[in-house]
Amino acid sequence: MGLRELIGKLEGREALDGVSDRIAGFVNSTVKPAKSLLSGTWLEHPLHPLLTDLPIGCWSGAVILDLFGGSGAVDAVDPLVGLGALAAVPAAVSGLSDWADSYGPERRVGLVHAAANLTGLGLFAASLMAGHRSARRLRLLGLAAVSAGGYLGGHLSFGRGVGVDHQAFLEKPSDWVDALDADRLEEATPTLAEAGGARVMLYRRGTQIYALSDVCPHAAGPLHEGSVDDQLCVTCPWHGSRFRLSDGRAVHGPASAPAAVYQARVEHGKVQVRAV
């Protein structure tokens, strides 16, 4: 059986949902106040992939020193393992926060991704207390576990689109195109329109019309089904990301990428938009 087939089976393993849902509910209620911090909204970039570099680098370095460093490198191994273990904690917390916002196949694969990485962390931590020969074996096993976890994490990003900007491949009209009859755009009501093949959320306050891509960059939620508050930010109905209508910036996570903004005007009784 190939790796893809194996992951396909894992994605369909509904038996994992009971435990996943319970853990995700607990994680979401625990990290909710720190969602923007943990997801990277403040950085305008997903945080978890950045934080994984240090533990993976430290632990890979420790194993390479085990294999090729000779006796002169022995003293450097434990500090590398310890630093990797410390750095793994924020990486794990930000990853758990991201994972708790996933569903179905992504959540099942993410559960095993997390389990593999936590197993790796446990093995590397145990190596700090083990004798020389056992410690080397534990580190090798730890690196194998972390590599398996990394493979699954890569599949989540590149195969399932978790963590990518869901607006990245959208076509956006660069010239003015009709989006909606102007008299159908009600005051203070998020409204879905189609403009040159793009889904656009329109919102009117008096004579000012705001237009954002309707596709939430976090996981493609429909922004027109969200609510707009007094600060003129729309809240996505799926996971609660907030975007400023004026410039699309994400002001609350889990989204880290901005929502695409359009210019809007009324011409000949039509609301027209074009990409900024």
Ligand code: FES
């Ligand atoms: S789809 Fe997740 S916050 Fe919008």
